[in-house]
Amino acid sequence: MNINTKKVMKNGWRIAKDRNITCLRIRVPGGYLPVKLLPLIQEIAQRFGNGTVHLTTRQSFEIPAIPFENMTEINSMLSPLIEELEVKIGVKIDDLSKGYPSAGTRNVVACIGNKVCSNAVFNTTALAKDIEKIIYPNNPHVKIAVTGCPNDCVKVHMHDIGIIGQVEPIYEASRCIGCQACVKNCHKVSTGALSFVNNKVKRDASRCIGCGECVLKCPTAAWTRGGQYYRIVIMGRTGKKNPRLAAGFLEWAEREVVLKICANLYNYIDQYIDRSLPKEHVGYIVDRTGFNLFKAEVLRDVNISPKTKLASYLDFAGYTYDKNVVYKN
Amino acid sequence: MKLGYKFNSEAFNMLLENLKKKHRVYAPILLKGKGKFSDTDLVGYDEISRIEEVVFTHKSYFSPKETFHPITQTLFYFNENDYREPAVDEKGILVFLRSCDIYAVERLDKIMLENGTTPDYYYERLRNKVKFIVMDCQDGFESCFCVSMGTNKTENYSATVRYENGFYLSNVLEDIDGLFSLYGEQVEVIPHFVEANNQIVNVPQNLNLEAITENPIWEEYGSRCIACGRCNVVCPSCSCFTMQDIFYEDNPNCGERRRVWASCHIDGFTDMAGGHSFRRNNGERMRFKVLHKISDFKKRFGVQMCVGCGRCDDACPEYISFSQCVNRLGEEEVEKRG
Incomplete structure (x- = not known):
């Protein structure tokens, strides 16, 4: 077996524990996958691998137990995946028949x-x-x-x-009924950026982390989203x-x-x-x-x-x- | 013949432009990005300039009551020696709303104008300015049960409006400032009202109050309700308010007295001197509200307080359905009579 491991790895393939056996990583940006692509992943795993996929920590698929000699054939099968998941969102890839052009920068x-x-x-x-x-x-x-x-x-x-x-939460004081749901909740689950002064709510902008909890808790839409x-x-x-x-x-x-x-x-x-x-x-x-x-x-x-x-x-x-x-x- | 007028968009907007000279015109509109969740919108009330702004296709999340029964209302300003009421806007108030909402205003009127020895002064002076523009209901919405509550049809309005085949059609009972006849083309217009809802609610007529207090369903609701008060603030017939005296931070010798909406589900509603409070359990609050809406109010005023708009069901983050609750009470009543 003669392969350039550096090129292989940049192509999305792994140098694995088992001699002569590799794995393919399929990027899924944002972990968002139209299911119409699943049959192709299934086919590769069944025809060339061991019929399983590993769901990676980075929201990709890793298809294990593929012999190195199948890399070129599988790369040529990947174009629907790369087209849909990369090219369609604006990623520039010259030759879709050669598999993934790089792997160092990981899946977002x-x-x-x-x-x-x-x-x-x-x-x-x-x-x-x-x-x-x-x-x-x-x-x-x-x-x-x-x-x-x-x-x-x-x-x-x-x-x-x-x-x-x-x-950025926006507060419309005239809509506030002073229930303090936002104040209590901000102290309980967030940063305690809200206080109740003169029956209305004050926000300490330096403490606010913009979680939006106040908006979620407000019954009257006194807090809305900016x-x-x-x-x-x-x-x-x-x-x-x-x-x-x-x-x-x-x-x-x-x-x-x-x-x-x-x-x-x-x-x-x-x-x-x-x-x-x-x-x-x-x-x-x-x-x-x-x-x-x-x-x-x-x-x-x-x-x-x-x-x-x-x-x-x-x-x-x-x-x-x-x-x-x-x-x- | 039902006197009415037909408008194209341009004509209706001329009508609005001229109505606005003497009125503030409120309608349910799409408040972009104002939904609770990110990138969501809210259908709520605000002043409009053009008829295209009005949302006919969805029920408003909030009810129209905020347009004349403000969430926060300053009653007067005070200092050491003196007090003064804020000026009242001279303009009238035109509100686009649904048939059920008009019945709800009639319920508010009962409480605010007829409940005590004298009408509520602050309510009355805004209420007297209000005229209704009814938005036709073709089919109602998923949670509506106006037919069950008998609020699906009304004649208590100045005009109606619906959008049909590129035109706005208004049945007019009061030609406000003579403007409908000025800008509209006279035609017969029969307003459309809902004849049947998806939700059918059978309000129990003779609840045994003692038995109902012991009913275990309140315990169940107590475990589900989070006392957020959304059911109250979206309700068109909830009228409760609390008083707040504000002493300005820069000069505590000056201040103002406000009244602000209150909710019987929210902590503090029953707080009394000495630290007493009632209905600490959320299930008890649910019971209090439900019985007020479908029993107690009627005993006093002869009509049910609930008008079946279903907004409480739409708003509850815990998916507690008021209409289902009423039906459960009704079913148990039937079982008992057996």
């Missing part, structure tokens, strides 16, 4: 969002697809996730770029060195800002990645260059509105397995 995951969920403050699938259009195909190891509210069901805090929806914004948390990760939750980077950012930052991230990586390594995960690049340089690069030509708040440093919460990773002679 998203919670189900406001297609279904009452908590979600925006359409996560739509944003995931718009991000996919900007970042794919690309080789750098980058993980991006989108979640509809601060409950963060999709764990954006474990991602390089985590996007959390925010809604603009949709995004909180971006960055450089969360698992791994063998120091697992950490992503740290806050921007709050109350517009959609265009989110998309531009995703695009700029790749220019930053291209400039600062350590090319002596087989690959370098973007979080470790930021560790080397420092936050300020990262910030300058990803915010290049980005119009930050006065409403948007920008972190002055990255306040990571996490731990290091071995202190010698931090302290060196």
Whole structure:
């Protein structure tokens, strides 16, 4: 068996435990899959694999137990999947018969969002697809996730770029009956940003995280939804060195800002990645260059509105397995 | 012959433009993005300028009562020496609403104008300005039970309106400011009212109040109801309010007295001096509301308070159906008589 493992991996195939056997990953941006595509996935698994699929942590399908010699044939079968899930949303892929053009930049995951969920403050699938259009195909190891509210069901805090929806609540005092459902609930499940003063509600904008709970609880529509914004948390990760939750980077950012930052991230990586390594995960690049340089690069030509708040440093919460990773002679 | 007028959009909008000279015109409109959930809309009341804004195809989530019985109403301003009522808008109030909603206004009138020794002054002075434009109901909506409550047809209106084949058709009983006849083409218009609903509600006529208090269904509702008060605030016939004296933060010697809608489901409704309160259990609140709507009110005023609009069923986040509850009470009554 003679294969170029690097090319194979970039093509979406795995170098697996079993000799001569590989697995195929099928990207599903935002975890949104028209079921008409399932029969093709089923066919590949039954004809070439062992009749199973693994549902990956990144909302993809991994089809295991495929002999390497079937790669070319299967790649040529993938065009309906790639056409529907990538090309249709605007991803540029020249030759659909050759399978996936890259795998380093991982599938963009998203919670189900406001297609279904009452908590979600925006359409996560739509944003995931718009991000996919900007970042794919690309080789750098980058993980991006989108979640509809601060409950963060999709764990954006474990991602390089985590996007959390925010809604600016609008209060119409004359519609408020002073039931305090919003005030009590904000203290109970969110940040305690609301207080009851003179029988009406005051919102501490510096505490509000835009979860929309006040709107959900208000019986009279005194609270309604204003603009949709995004909180971006960055450089969360698992791994063998120091697992950490992503740290806050921007709050109350517009959609265009989110998309531009995703695009700029790749220019930053291209400039600062350590090319002596087989690959370098973007979080470790930021560790080397420092936050300020990262910030300058990803915010290049980005119009930050006065409403948007920008972190002055990255306040990571996490731990290091071995202190010698931090302290060196 | 039912006197009526036919308008194309342009003519009806001329009518509206001229009605607005002496009236504030309220109608159910699509409030974009104002739904509880993100990227959803709300059909609620606001002033309109054009007939195209009016939503005929859906029931309004909120009732029309807020247009003349404000959610928050300042009764007077005060300082150490003096008090003064706010000026009242000189304009009349024209409200687009459904037949059931008009019956609900009649229920509000009972409480606010006939319940005490004198009419409620603040209610009356706005209520006297109100004229009704009935929106025809062709089929009703999923949760409606107006036919069961006898509120599906009315003649208590100035005019009706429905959209049909590109025209707006109005039956007119009162030609407000002579404008309907000025802008409309005279035709016969028979207003359409609902003749049958999906929901049929049998209101029990002779409830045994003692037995009903012991009924275990209230325990069940108590475990389901979250006391959010949505059923009350969307109800066209709920009239309860509370009083608030506000002392301005910058100068507590000045302030205002307001009244604000209240809800018998929400905590605090029965709070009394000394920390007493009644109906702490949500099931008891449900019982109180249901019996007021389909029993107690009628004993006092001769008509049921509930008008069968079904908005409470539409609004309940816990899917508690008021109409099903009334039917359950009715079924048990039949069983007992057996």
